[in-house]
Amino acid sequence: MTFDDEVDVAVIGGGACGLVAALRAARARDLVVAVYEKSVRDGCNTRFSSGSLAAGGTRHQRAAGVDDSPERHARDILAVSGDAASAPIVHALCRAAPRYVEWLADELGHPVELGRDMARSGQSVPRLHTDTGRAGGARLVRTLRDAVAAAPNIAFVDETPGAGLVAEDGRVTGVEVLENGVRRRVHARAVVLAADGFAANAAMMAEHCPDARGAFYGGVSTSTGDAIGWGLGLGAAVRNMGAFxxxxxxxxxxxxxxxxxxxxxxxxxxxxxxxxxxxxxxxxxxxxxxxxxxxxxxxxxxxxxxxxxxxxxxxxxxxxxxxxxxxxxxxxxxxxxxxxxxxxxxxxxxxxxxxxxxxxxxxxxxxxxxxxxxxxxxxxxxxxLTTQGGLLVDETGRVLHRDGGTIGGLYAGGGSACGISGPSTEGYMSGNGLLAALGFGWIIGDRLAATLGPPPT
The missing domain is CATH 3.90.700.10 (Succinate dehydrogenase/fumarate reductase flavoprotein, catalytic domain)
Structure with a gap:
């Protein structure tokens, strides 16, 4: 099989999940990471979010006298979602949350503060972190993209949507992308699906989320569910497809x-x-x-x-x-x-x-x-705003096959992966979306840096 390009890590989607995954993987300086973004102009769901990061046990909470922990955060999420089967993933994401919130503040210079005035249903203590000017998700995306632009071993390729996966003997070995309308095949040691969900795909919404019929759509036009379809084509399991x-x-x-x-x-x-x-x-x-x-x-x-x-x-x-x-x-x-x-x-x-x-x-x-x-x-x-169902992954972001086991070389997060809010819209708790996006980006990126490259310096 021939390829047009070769990278170590190919990331499909340049929102919060994809950007964090790229940044964390690129800590291994010998790795070459490419992020293929469908359209910066059309945007991602993170950009149009409030940018609020739910995290338990941060130094920002301790400074404000708030007693919290990843375990308490996870319990709150599971109490609202009622989805006991997701507990291992919820706990893994909640453990990652205080680490990436402090990383954003201390290493990337994002102006983080605890939103003491941001009470939300189901949150037993204040744990939504925001930027000091309350500029929302656009500022968060700008922080992450500035860091990507400064990383010498990350290529951010705009207006280059993913077009499919390349697999050999059941293992993903690369991706197909459309560059200037021309299909190109990129070899990769690992592929991360970090695209938005399928809320802008009318056919998928009618099939999976009929309860949303007639609702105003407040997400981005790029949420077409392509990555979920590619995973299904390889036998991936999906879960909670009716949740939004x-x-x-x-x-x-x-x-x-x-x-x-x-x-x-x-x-x-x-x-x-x-x-x-x-x-x-x-x-x-x-x-x-x-x-x-x-x-x-x-x-x-x-x-x-x-x-x-x-x-x-x-x-x-x-x-x-x-x-x-x-x-x-x-x-x-x-x-x-x-x-x-x-x-x-x-x-x-x-x-x-x-x-x-x-x-x-x-x-x-x-x-x-x-x-x-x-x-x-x-x-x-x-x-x-977004869908919550998607490809079923394990605690490390590896995509699971519907017959058991994992699909080699394939990871998913963000809107491509099943969320943590259970099977219905009522299970969502504020902050869950970005928790899953940044959390899986963090977990996947760290795993790839450790398994594909030398120890980070």
Whole structure:
């Protein structure tokens, strides 16, 4: 079999998983690593995420007096997902998380801080780490790509999508890529599938995620599930293909998202009838999407006050919504009801009986009393951001064959691999997506540096 190029490690996908895998593998200076990216212009899901990194047991938590550990983090994830079979992988990823968070800060210069104001459902302690300016996933991707650009033994090849795997005697020996529309075959000692999932593939979504029908899609156009198909062609096992990351705070007509911390600050969620229909703090934003999807027209309204607004505006997601005019400010109940098309009498009764209880700083709840004008409000609907099912891997990221054993030379992470949120959208806990992406990138890259090259200096 002939090849056009040869590298030690070929990575398909230039998002968080692929970039971390490349950086960690390239610590073995004798290895040549190539990252093939479908399109920097179209972006990756990490770029459009909040950039929040869930990690337990970091020095940032210790400095803030937060008692946490990888084990506690894993228990929280498994309690929400209910997916006991994923426990070994969840524990492995949680052990990696504090290491790569501190690596980002200390070696790559990413401005990491603990998001004390980023309470999320299922998180028993504050453990979401963010950049100090809350610039979101775009800043995280920039940090990683700058590091890749500075590495002498990594080639980042843009506008060069993967086109398939090359295998001999059941072992993956390379990849096919499309460079300027021409198919090229690249020999590699190891291949890492780190592409996004399949949420932009209408046929795959209809087959595997029919519950997402009609939802706003807030992901990237490059999430077409190609890598999952290549793995299936080699007999790979898949798991939890019906799971996806939903979102209940997508603003219809704008495509932006409200800050998920608002319910934990005491915000009120009402239906188009002006009445409260759910405990705002009892569900993560993925489960909330399912609840809103069941409402008439798949619509609801979130209402918050000035105290909450000041905190929520720290997020780039919220700043984007503000710039888009995705929410409004109101000085009177009559103005609020008229602007949002809510029945004034029903809304008045709901507001009169509601008390803003914040669990952002104290999980036992702090009662702030009634919402006080001026109030802010935004219409929300349900959306899909990414899929959570994919190729089944072991704790080291090796792709598993459906008949048992592993497929030699093939690794997967990010949207190409099965996530850690269980079989349904309700099992997602904030931070799980980037935990699996960066975590598998870290684990796979370290393994390749150790097995393919000399010990890193």
């Amino acid at each position: 990351l939903g979102h209940g705070m997508v603003v219809p007509g704008h495509g932006t998202r409200l800050n998920p911390v608002l319910p934990f600050l005491g915000a009120l969620l009402v239906g188009t009838d002006g009445r409260r229909f759910a405990d705002e703090k009892a569900q993560g934003y993925s489960k909330l999407g399912r609840l809103i999807a069941a409402r008439p027209g798949g619509r609801a309204v979130l209402i918050w006050d000035e105290r909450m607004h000041e905190i929520a505006m720290h997020s780039e997601l919220m700043r984007e919504s503000a710039a888009a005019g995705a929410f409004s400010r109101h000085d009177t109940l009559a103005d609020l009801a008229a602007s949002l098309g809510l029945p004034p009498d029903a809304l008045a009764g709901t507001l009169g009986g509601f008390r803003a209880v914040s669990t952002e700083d104290d999980p036992r709840g702090v009662d702030h009393g009634p919402l006080r004008f001026p109030l802010y409000a935004g219409r929300v609907t349900h959306g899909v």
